Amino acid sequence: MRVYNFSAGPSMLPEAVLQRAREEMLDWQGSGMSVMEMSHRGPHFRQIAENTEALLRQLLGVSDDYHCLFLQGGATGQFAAIPMNLLGERRVMNYVLTGSWGKKAAAEAKKYGEVRIAASSEAEKLTTIPDPAAWDVDPEAVYLHYTSNETIGGVEFPFVPEVDVPLVCDMSSDILSRPVDVSRFGVIYAGAQKNMGPAGITVVIVRKDLLRTPHPATPQVFDYARQAEAGSMLNTPPTYSWYLLGLVLEWLRDQGGVEGIEKRNVEKAGLLYGAIDASDFYRNPVDPRYRSRMNVPFTLADPSLDSLFLEEAKAEGLVNLKGHRSVGGMRASIYNAMPLEGVQALVQFMREFERRHG
Numbered sequence: 001m002r003v004y005n006f007s008a009g010p011s012m013l014p015e016a017v018l019q020r021a022r023e024e025m026l027d028w029q030g031s032g033m034s035v036m037e038m039s040h041r042g043p044h045f046r047q048i049a050e051n052t053e054a055l056l057r058q059l060l061g062v063s064d065d066y067h068c069l070f071l072q073g074g075a076t077g078q079f080a081a082i083p084m085n086l087l088g089e090r091r092v093m094n095y096v097l098t099g100s101w102g103k104k105a106a107a108e109a110k111k112y113g114e115v116r117i118a119a120s121s122e123a124e125k126l127t128t129i130p131d132p133a134a135w136d137v138d139p140e141a142v143y144l145h146y147t148s149n150e151t152i153g154g155v156e157f158p159f160v161p162e163v164d165v166p167l168v169c170d171m172s173s174d175i176l177s178r179p180v181d182v183s184r185f186g187v188i189y190a191g192a193q194k195n196m197g198p199a200g201i202t203v204v205i206v207r208k209d210l211l212r213t214p215h216p217a218t219p220q221v222f223d224y225a226r227q228a229e230a231g232s233m234l235n236t237p238p239t240y241s242w243y244l245l246g247l248v249l250e251w252l253r254d255q256g257g258v259e260g261i262e263k264r265n266v267e268k269a270g271l272l273y274g275a276i277d278a279s280d281f282y283r284n285p286v287d288p289r290y291r292s293r294m295n296v297p298f299t300l301a302d303p304s305l306d307s308l309f310l311e312e313a314k315a316e317g318l319v320n321l322k323g324h325r326s327v328g329g330m331r332a333s334i335y336n337a338m339p340l341e342g343v344q345a346l347v348q349f350m351r352e353f354e355r356r357h358g
Contacts, residue, residue: 004342007320008151008295008333009173010193017247035243040233048239049231052246059249059257062182062205067228069204070242072221075101075172075191078204079108081222082145082168082187084215085206087113092141094118094165098157099126099150100326101170109145112215118144126153128287132161139164143186149174149292151194152324154284154331156292160184166210174294175203176252177336178262186210194294195335197245200238252336261336268334268343269293275347281354299329305357306330316349318342 005012028035031044038045053068062068071077083093091113095106097120109115118137119130137144145168149156156174161167166186175190182188187206193199204224211225220226220234227234255261273291276282276298284291284298300306306322306329313321323329334343 001317003317003319004338004345005320006318006332006334006338006342006346008194008324008331009191010199011195011333011335012337013197013244014248014251014337017244017251020247021244036240038239040236040239045239045243048243048246049233049237052242052249055246055249055253056203059176059252060180060182060205065207065209066182067204067206067208067211067224069206069224069227070232070237070245071202071204071227072200072238074199074202075170075189076104076108077222078170078189078202079105080111081204081218081224082143082189083109083112084218084222085224086142086166086168086187086210086212087215088142088212090140090142092116092138094137094141094144094163096120096130096135096144096146096161097122097126098129098155099147099153101150101152101172102145102147105145105147105170113142116141121155124287125285126150126155127285129155129157129290132159135161135163137163137165141165143168145169147172149294151295151333152297152327152331154286154292154295154297155290156294158290166207173333173335174292176249176258176261177265177294179258192241192245194333195337197248198241200241201245203245248337255336264340265293265334265336268338268340269296271340271343271347272296272332272334275350279350279354281358282350294335295331295333297323297327297329297331299323301358303328308357309353312353313346313349316345318346318349321346 116138119135121128143166144163147170151173168187172190173194189204192201276284281301282298321330323331
């Protein structure tokens, strides 16, 4: 039996994508080979790679002013790759901290230059987004980095910051969940394992005019210009993850694109937050203005019931609901692939659990 998987990542994939991958496992479109066996230099995989990039550009509206790169190393690798590729003589960067991943990105960037903290919500225990009017942005810095959705704390930006320096955004956990104007960004990057596919591949969308001679210690595989010239195949890429990413993009296109999927995401998040807010038994700690549509943390009034909640939820086919160790409680990750029925089942279980234990 398939369960409803609320994991923060690697997350559940659309069932239609898994069925398609199973059908093509031994023989991809008459090639006589599995995608896992194909040479990345051969015509079959080149077709897969080109189709995937074309779909990504179509779904996000990415113009020819940007390179679309398909790399390895996860978003964590990009914490270093971004300053290595973007910094020139002016080695100063702005960072906005609204959660654990933004803090990690800033810590890594400090190895390559001066990091200025333009804003931070640490004083509010990373449960909100600081008022942009109060941000202290260095206008001479090379860029401003922020994390659009913090997976652990469940804080999401409902707006794109208005600043006078190029924007760099980690969209790992909400990319393709809603429309975004790519032209407002210098760099968008995202690990695939939440909304785009399996772990192992990372998408980087970088504006061409921002590229300059990278830091001399930059590994070849993280050199944006060289990877762009090589079609993201400077080394052997994660071919099967790339293929599955393409299948997810096809599925998303068939759901009505990002506009269509956003409507579903709004409905799912509204249902779950509505159940939490209507109860004294459950609580979400995030400022309601900045609640994530993708990751919904919540606590129980009696923490001693946490283990029982998880045990009974698992018995009902609702798995991976345990909150991150730094936050505690529960966390339901309801990315694009989570069907409305999964959230409905969770809400029904939560109400029944409260009835019996509240």
